[in-house]
Amino acid sequence: MRIGEFARRTGVSERALRYYEEQGLLTPERRPSGYRVYGDADVAAVRRIRILLGAGLNTAQILEILPCIVDEDGWLTPDCPELVEALREQRARIDSAIGELESTRANLDTIIGREKAAVSRGTRPPS
Template sequence: MRIGELSRRTGVSERALRYYEEQGLLRPERRPSGYRVYRDVDVAAVRRIRVLLTAGLSTAQIVEVLPCMVDDDDLLAPICPELVDELVKQRDRIGAAIDELAATRANLDTIIANERRAS
């Protein structure tokens, strides 16, 4: 299938699909004319990429973890034990960022509340 069809089947823009290719996440065949030719398995690969992106992984991280991921009853699951440790570290980094943002929000709430008292 060509890039337009993959875009329609996945709901991902052609521009994003080209970016995934640039990052090494997708490897379509190329016809002599230069057209990209995708396989049906690329539909599932794009779905896995999207899930990992929404989980907070960068495309560089996804290149490394994608070979260790499988679809298990429409759920993404790691098959490499060392990957779980890396995912836990990523989750912990996200948790720390959330905590920091919550503290920042609390500080702003305090400042806002103080302004209202001063008025």
């Protein structure tokens, strides 16, 4: 199938598909005319790519680990022992980022709370 049909079938824009190809994540067949031709295996590859992007991995990381990912009945499973450790490290980075965001939110809540209190007391500072 050509890129337009493939984009509709996968729910991914043509631009994103071209980007995946530039990053080495997809390697569609090329006709002599230059048109890309995708097959059913590419549909599964895009599904894996989207899941891994949704898990917070970037395209460079995905390119590295894609050969170690097995799709078993719709579930992605790591097939290389070193991949599990890399995924744990990624999860730790995400946990750290969540902690930082929670701290930032708490700081904003404090500022918002002070603003509300000042308005209710009528002592709001001039803007």
